[in-house]
Amino acid sequence: MTDTITREELHHRKLDLRFYSRSDGLYEVVAEMMDTKSHEFRLQLRDQALAPGTPIHHMIMTLVIDEYLVVKDIKAQMKATPFGVCLEAQNTLSGVIGLQIGPGWTKKIKDLLGGSASCTHLMELLGPMATTAFQGMAPKRMQAVDRPENEHMRVGKVNSCYAYAEHREVIARLWPDLYKPKAGS
Incomplete structure (x- = not known):
């Protein structure tokens, strides 16, 4: 057609x-x-x-x-x-x-x-x-987010967008301690 x-x-x-x-x-x-x-x-x-x-x-x-x-x-x-x-x-x-x-x-x-x-x-x-x-400040934030004293930054990223959903692979791989599998998975 x-x-x-x-x-x-x-x-x-x-x-x-x-x-x-x-x-x-x-x-x-x-x-x-x-x-x-x-x-x-x-x-x-x-x-x-x-x-x-x-x-x-x-x-x-x-x-x-x-x-x-x-x-x-x-x-x-x-x-x-x-x-x-x-x-x-x-x-x-x-x-x-x-x-x-x-x-x-x-x-x-x-x-x-x-x-x-x-x-x-x-x-x-x-x-x-x-x-x-x-986005312009992302490189600075990314350097800081994995420091032990910045747990609040990691917690703040969880569920902040689609990719950072607590049940998705991104969180499972980056911060396994914050990963929460989706119910029924």
Whole structure:
């Protein structure tokens, strides 16, 4: 049977997230987001349509953290926005300084920046930025997790995701003392 379904791209959101180690001992997560349309598009309150491929949103956000994932600084650049007033949202992020990336991060961010308090897109970028920071710090954490004094780190990994389920092979092989076979196996 021949596949007769065709598709046409209408919108393209591009995300690029990177993690950096800085010479001052801190770390940066940089997120860039760009939205474009594949066809001419007229934004609300604008007389002229945007040509295909012209950014509707183009934002770059930098999150500075320490080794404990505590936010030391945050900055946003909004290079393209649908409304001029959107640029003011760059100045709404200071409440994130001092927060620690970890359990409850997403709720704290939504409580702080949700709705009309800030830009939805900047707020949403903080989720993947947090996981990028976590992945960027993974080599440090992995070195520490097997030290005897860090049992709390091992216990914290158990059931934190699919692979680290207490009844799966990953836990059985890494930390047999924390392995719990699935009932009925």
